[in-house]
Structure formats: C-alpha cells, structure tokens
Amino acid sequence: MPRFPYETVDVFTDRPFGGNPLAVFTDARGLSDVQMQALAAEMNYSETTFVLPADDPANDARVRIFHRTAEMPFAGHPNVGTACVLARHGRDRDGILRFEQMAGLVEIAVERDATGAVTGAVIAAPQALSFGIELPADEIAACAGLAVNDIITAAHNPVQASVGVKFVLSQVAPEALAGATPDLTVFRKLVRQRSELAGRLSLFLYARDGQTIRARMFAPLAGTWEDPATGSASATLGALLLSLDGGDEAAFTITQGVEMGRPSLLKVTSRRSEDGFHSRVGGSCAPMFRGEAQL
Incomplete structure (x- = not known):
C-alpha cells in the first residue's frame, strides 16, 4: 500500500x-x-x-x-x-x-x-495586479451581514482583483469589521446573478489605518467559512492600495484571524514596475x- x-x-x-x-x-x-x-x-x-x-x-x-x-x-x-x-x-x-x-x-x-x-x-506573487468587475456596496454588505454605510467607497468600490487568484476587495469601517458574518444564501445568490464571478466569491474585507490594516476573508462557497490568513488577498490589496495612493513602493502590515482566535501577521511590500503593480507577502x-x- x-x-x-x-x-x-x-x-x-x-x-x-x-x-x-x-x-x-x-x-x-x-x-x-x-x-x-x-x-x-x-x-x-x-x-x-x-x-x-x-x-x-x-x-x-x-x-x-x-x-x-x-x-x-x-x-x-x-x-x-x-x-x-x-x-x-x-x-x-x-x-x-x-x-x-x-x-x-x-x-x-x-x-x-x-x-x-x-x-x-x-x-x-506571480502576476501583476489586474481587475475584474466592481460590485455594488449594498450587495457586499448583505454578503457580510453589514449595513450599507459600513462599506467605505471613498477610495474604491468593492472590486474583484488578482495577482494570481481572484478576490473581491472591500474597505469597511473599522468598528464594523469584527461584526461581519457571511450570509451563505446571499453569497449563492450573488454568484448566480453575476456570471463574471465564474462561481467564485472570496470576499476580503479590510479596515485601514495608514499602512496598518486589519482584515477578514470569507469564502463559504469553497468551504472556507472564514480564513485566518490570506496571503494572496493581502498581496492583491497591497498592489491595489499602491495603485490608488500613488508612488513607486509601499509596505503594509496586515493582521487577520483575530476573531477566529488564530491571530496572523502578514507583511506586504508592493512596487510599481513597467508592466503594472507587483507584490510580495511574507x-x-x-x-x-x-x-x-x-x-
């Protein structure tokens, strides 16, 4: 055997x-x-x-x-x-x-x-930052059991992005992050309605204080109700924020998994290059x- x-x-x-x-x-x-x-x-x-x-x-x-x-x-x-x-x-x-x-x-x-x-x-990460569809704030709020005004859209709308694997990234109010709870029925409904998601909806919520970030990730359709540390999503977020903030390089410290009792610390560095925005995570x-x- x-x-x-x-x-x-x-x-x-x-x-x-x-x-x-x-x-x-x-x-x-x-x-x-x-x-x-x-x-x-x-x-x-x-x-x-x-x-x-x-x-x-x-x-x-x-x-x-x-x-x-x-x-x-x-x-x-x-x-x-x-x-x-x-x-x-x-x-x-x-x-x-x-x-x-x-x-x-x-x-x-x-x-x-x-x-x-x-x-x-x-x-x-193996690829430069790329984007997919944007999603309405109310739909993302419903997925996470939050109020619409908990979703912050001043910098960007909830958006599908990737540096090798796709996530929907959404900024949320710091006081709302801990209360997020995925609603499986809404996840399923959104995937049915949005063919561009191709059956995948991994939702990365983050609250930002400068270069320090708190995050949570939900992918219940793939069997991961919540993920304690998501390096690929963190790398994607770093590239996204650099693209929005401007400049050639940026570094971020991301904490995740706190609500699960599995605290995680991820360090992301992102840079601008000729072919786009790239990230490292460690x-x-x-x-x-x-x-x-x-x-």
Whole structure:
C-alpha cells in the first residue's frame, strides 16, 4: 500500500495554534488528481499542497494547491508554508525556492534566524495586479451581514482583483469589521446573478489605518467559512492600495484571524514596475505535525 508523507505547519505566525494551518505532501508522485482533491477535503484545511518534480530543472518543484473542493492557481499561505517545509529538508538553493504553479512561477526567499533555522518566507506573487468587475456596496454588505454605510467607497468600490487568484476587495469601517458574518444564501445568490464571478466569491474585507490594516476573508462557497490568513488577498490589496495612493513602493502590515482566535501577521511590500503593480507577502511559519497517508 503506497504511503505519502505529509507535514503540517501554521503559517503567518511564529507559534503553534495561530495563523493559518497547512498540510504539505512532500512527495506527491503517484497521486492522482482525484486523490489529491480527496486528501485536501480530508485534511479540511483552507488549502493543502502537493509537491511534485519541476517540469523545468531550473526550478525546484511543481506545487499544486487544493482547497476543500477545487484546485487553486496560486495562494499565499500555501507557498510560504511549503517553502518553509522544503527548506527545512534542505531543498532550497541558497535561500531561494522557485515553484511552478498554474498562475505562473512563484519565487520564494526563505528566512532563517542566527542559528540557521528556518523561521519564515517571503513570496513574490506571480502576476501583476489586474481587475475584474466592481460590485455594488449594498450587495457586499448583505454578503457580510453589514449595513450599507459600513462599506467605505471613498477610495474604491468593492472590486474583484488578482495577482494570481481572484478576490473581491472591500474597505469597511473599522468598528464594523469584527461584526461581519457571511450570509451563505446571499453569497449563492450573488454568484448566480453575476456570471463574471465564474462561481467564485472570496470576499476580503479590510479596515485601514495608514499602512496598518486589519482584515477578514470569507469564502463559504469553497468551504472556507472564514480564513485566518490570506496571503494572496493581502498581496492583491497591497498592489491595489499602491495603485490608488500613488508612488513607486509601499509596505503594509496586515493582521487577520483575530476573531477566529488564530491571530496572523502578514507583511506586504508592493512596487510599481513597467508592466503594472507587483507584490510580495511574507511571514513566519511554525512546524506542527508529521504523518503519512496510506492509499
């Protein structure tokens, strides 16, 4: 009976039982797509990764990312966590890892402490900022169980945006953020009415105080009622805010997961380049469990 080893880590935290948990299957050769999806559902984390040999030997791995119901083209905490796991196995090259993914090539810089122990990683999102549809404030408020005047539209309307995977980003009043609660019926209705969403609605709400941000992310249609740390959405938000604020570079500190009892800290840097706005997102990573699946 084949055995497939895995490790779990808590990402965007420096201690166990915080941040966003992730399962990493460190050698997924021999697993079918159906088995990968079933394992991701069984692990029941927001995402699970499967490490395969790279198609290009210049890269370090092909990493596939699955949430509970589908495969993802890119995601933040799975890349940070997978990089930390592989680096602890000595699979980085001078502190750098390059992962092939559906959305493009993801380059990761591994972070270590003075003793050489892996403490975290910083990933570069694979795409420049792009936009999809804007959504009415009242519809987003209804999705999150908020009042319309809790949605702040002075800087931008609720908007679908991506640096590799799509989120709807919406600024909310600071005092309203903690009270947000996803309404599954409204999520389903909005997806039915808006074909441009292509069946996906991951809602990233944020309250801003300068470069410091508090955030929450809801994706109940994908099985994630709330996510404790969403690196790809944070990277998208950083690029969006830089595009609105002006300038060539910006740095943001984002706190997420507080309401879930899994506080997470994400650090985002965004820059303007010739082809648009790009972001990096990084943070710490705490090792948790090891095991194997027998299939």
